[in-house]
Amino acid sequence: MANIEFSSIEHVYNANLDILYSYGVSIGFTEHIVMDAIHDVFFKLCTQYSSLSEIDNLKSYLFRSLRNRLIDIKRTNREFAELSDREVDDLPFQIRVTIEDDLIKKEDAREIKQQIEAFLSLLTPRQREVIYLRYMMEYSYEEVAEIMQISVLATRNLVSRSLAKLKDKTLIFYLLISLAI
Amino acid sequence: MIKLEILRYLKDERFIEWMLKPTDELDSYWEVFAAAHPEEVAHIEQAKAYFKRIKLGHYQTTAQQRTETLNALHKSLNAHRRKKQIRRIAYGVVACAIIVVLSLTYFYGYMHSSSELTETADYIVGSELESESILLITGGTSTVFDSDVAIAINQDQSVSVSSGDSETRTIAIDEDTTNKLIVPYGKRSQVTLADGSRVWLNSGSSLEFPSSFEKGEREVSLTGEMYIEVASNTDKPFYVYTPHYRVNVYGTAFNVSTYRDSPSSVVLVEGSIALQSQQQDGVLLMPNEQAIFSPSTGGFEKRKVDPALLTSWKDGYLTFEDTPISEALKQIGRYYNLSFNFGEHVSLQGMTCTGKIILSDNVNNVMTALSLISGMAYKMEEGLIYMYNNNDE
Numbered sequence: 001m002a003n004i005e006f007s008s009i010e011h012v013y014n015a016n017l018d019i020l021y022s023y024g025v026s027i028g029f030t031e032h033i034v035m036d037a038i039h040d041v042f043f044k045l046c047t048q049y050s051s052l053s054e055i056d057n058l059k060s061y062l063f064r065s066l067r068n069r070l071i072d073i074k075r076t077n078r079e080f081a082e083l084s085d086r087e088v089d090d091l092p093f094q095i096r097v098t099i100e101d102d103l104i105k106k107e108d109a110r111e112i113k114q115q116i117e118a119f120l121s122l123l124t125p126r127q128r129e130v131i132y133l134r135y136m137m138e139y140s141y142e143e144v145a146e147i148m149q150i151s152v153l154a155t156r157n158l159v160s161r162s163l164a165k166l167k168d169k170t171l172i173f174y175l176l177i178s179l180a181i
Numbered sequence: 182m183i184k185l186e187i188l189r190y191l192k193d194e195r196f197i198e199w200m201l202k203p204t205d206e207l208d209s210y211w212e213v214f215a216a217a218h219p220e221e222v223a224h225i226e227q228a229k230a231y232f233k234r235i236k237l238g239h240y241q242t243t244a245q246q247r248t249e250t251l252n253a254l255h256k257s258l259n260a261h262r263r264k265k266q267i268r269r270i271a272y273g274v275v276a277c278a279i280i281v282v283l284s285l286t287y288f289y290g291y292m293h294s295s296s297e298l299t300e301t302a303d304y305i306v307g308s309e310l311e312s313e314s315i316l317l318i319t320g321g322t323s324t325v326f327d328s329d330v331a332i333a334i335n336q337d338q339s340v341s342v343s344s345g346d347s348e349t350r351t352i353a354i355d356e357d358t359t360n361k362l363i364v365p366y367g368k369r370s371q372v373t374l375a376d377g378s379r380v381w382l383n384s385g386s387s388l389e390f391p392s393s394f395e396k397g398e399r400e401v402s403l404t405g406e407m408y409i410e411v412a413s414n415t416d417k418p419f420y421v422y423t424p425h426y427r428v429n430v431y432g433t434a435f436n437v438s439t440y441r442d443s444p445s446s447v448v449l450v451e452g453s454i455a456l457q458s459q460q461q462d463g464v465l466l467m468p469n470e471q472a473i474f475s476p477s478t479g480g481f482e483k484r485k486v487d488p489a490l491l492t493s494w495k496d497g498y499l500t501f502e503d504t505p506i507s508e509a510l511k512q513i514g515r516y517y518n519l520s521f522n523f524g525e526h527v528s529l530q531g532m533t534c535t536g537k538i539i540l541s542d543n544v545n546n547v548m549t550a551l552s553l554i555s556g557m558a559y560k561m562e563e564g565l566i567y568m569y570n571n572n573d574e
Contacts, residue, residue: 014251019272022238022239022240031240098237099236103183103231104183116237120358131202136236
């Protein structure tokens with residue numbers, strides 16, 4: 001079987017490096033491990049396929065492979081870190097918030113950032129991961145499910161489940177509106 | 182600056198949640214809200230647009246990280262490919278053996294088979310290998326070239342590289358680094374060293390050379406094959422290191438060939454050189470002499486040759502004189518990055534060829550030339566080259 005040549009994946013590599021890197025770092029690994037894992041993902045891609053057209057959805061393939069590779073690395077390191085199976089599979093997904101908008105004053109930006117972070121901190125790591133893939137990467141539920149290897153329904157549940165806190169507030173809001181009318 | 186009316190939404194908990202994690206409940210909440218406050222609809226839309234500009238989980242690699250990892254990937258893929266090639270040749274040998282057995286048993290009674298290729302078991306199968314790039318490593322950085330290059334070390338600590346049709350590039354180097362030029366099968370390169378010595382590097386070779394020859398001795402290391410014209414300098418002896426021996430040079434032109442699959446040899450064109458291996462020291466070579474290294478004894482055997490025969494590759498042609506067909510195919514294979522499988526069975530093994538082959542860009546021309554001088558026929562089909570004995574048909 002022929003391999004994919006380096007020259008034909010170079011542009012794929014360059015086009016996807018930063019988003020894969022962002023994903024890996026957000027999953028909770030150091031930049032060095034993430035870069036190694038990205039190397040492994042592309043190496044495997046080149047040596048296991050003979051053409052890029054054999055892969056249905058290249059972008060979600062890359063994300064899924066990177067995720068699996070990082071979990072593998074974590075499992076291998078488990079012995080040193082004394083982690084349980086559960087801890088290994090629970091990726092501590094964190095989302096860093098960056099506001100670089102000239103139109104927003106520094107103190108306002110800080111406040112918005114704090115609000116977003118406060119909201120994200122109420123979520124589970126898995127919920128954060130779905131939001132990251134849905135919102136930042138603009139993946140469909142089907143693609144997110146494929147990357148995280150969970151069912152589409154579970155993916156939907158992860159984001160559609162409201163925080164209890166909100167429900168109360170909504171009720172108050174409805175109440176206020178009905179009173180106003 | 183952003184208006185306060187819009188900013189209000191960006192700081193709103195429910196708005197943030199709606200943006201990141203929209204649910205049916207949130208959708209209806211904001212629908213009701215918009216219906217109740219139609220004057221806010223425009224603000225909400227603008228707030229949405231601003232929110233999109235906030236980056237979540239965004240990290241960026243540095244240019245250095247990018248090139249380093251890209252080079253690492255390129256390197257691992259090349260290493261993988263080389264391993265695979267070795268495996269492929271091994272499979273090829275097995276496949277050849279199977280073909281022979283099948284041919285002997287199955288086709289024995291069917292002399293008038295329709296396929297002309299299967300009429301005889303005596304053929305050599307060649308396949309084109311994937312092309313690799315030339316790699317120049319200077320200090321910590323490596324640069325990749327897709328076509329043959331000419332490299333010159335300049336006095337001002339830089340390397341000029343001209344490659345094919347593109348413009349000449351200049352790469353800065355440190356004075357005390359060792360550089361390495363790796364030329365894969367199917368490619369060739371030229372190097373002008375810091376002292377003006379000129380090197381023609383043949384396919385499948387690598388040369389290590391310093392950025393400057395400040396020290397008392399000039400030293401380079403070679404695997405594969407090169408032709409070198411050493412600039413004369415009696416104060417600074419020139420040494421070529423090969424895997425098994427050292428060539429001591431006293432201002433001269435000669436050819437060193439150290440391929441793993443062919444006997445390692447040195448041919449002197451002019452001047453004088455001495456060879457030095459662990460077992461044998463000070464073997465002096467005269468012009469028109471070739472020394473062949475013997476791995477079993479660790480020493481050298483000398484014989485008279487016409488150097489033009491063995492150095493013509495640098496001028497773009499190969500010369501054969503009663504050369505075994507297998508050796509000729511090896512040389513062609515290196516030049517064009519082809520892999521030929523030689524079965525042990527083949528009566529072709531005893532065949533030789535005599536003549537010149539111009540190394541044109543088209544493999545077909547070369548194979549035609551080889552057929553003419555060897556009396557064999559060849560056929561190209563789906564990237565495989567079949568060589569077989571013409572007279573058997």
